[in-house]
């Protein structure tokens with residue numbers, strides 16, 4: 001047994017040698033070619049993974065939507081829309097968040113937090129997350 005954190009299981013999960021053998025680094029591309037807001041879809045065997053760059057950080061998630069298996073990572077990338085509420089509880093209008101970005105499954109609109117992979121309408125639902133590593137100028141996802 002080897003002790004590594006599995007991306008979609010509890011911290012106590014221990015990988016077997018077979019789990020580790022199946023994991024591989026998949027080249028995503030050159031970090032210098034990624035701008036904030038860019039995304040790539042990579043294939044690791046039969047698995048599709050969406051890799052995003054947001055606010056200088058890379059995030060990678062399964063491209064299979066939790067709703068009905070649509071391409072969760074291929075839709076709109078948009079700042080969270082929030083409503084400002086005045087002290088008297090009246091609305092001061094809607095605005096785009098400066099701190100939170102979402103991506104939206106193009107099939108039926110499930111919206112996910114780009115930092116966590118959580119479905120924003122029910123944060124208990126999370127896309128499978130993959131680790132992203134950078135070696136020099138190359139970006140890899142561990143799948």
Ligand code: FES
Nearest residue numbers: 065067070105108
């Ligand atoms: S399959 Fe993604 S929202 Fe329905």
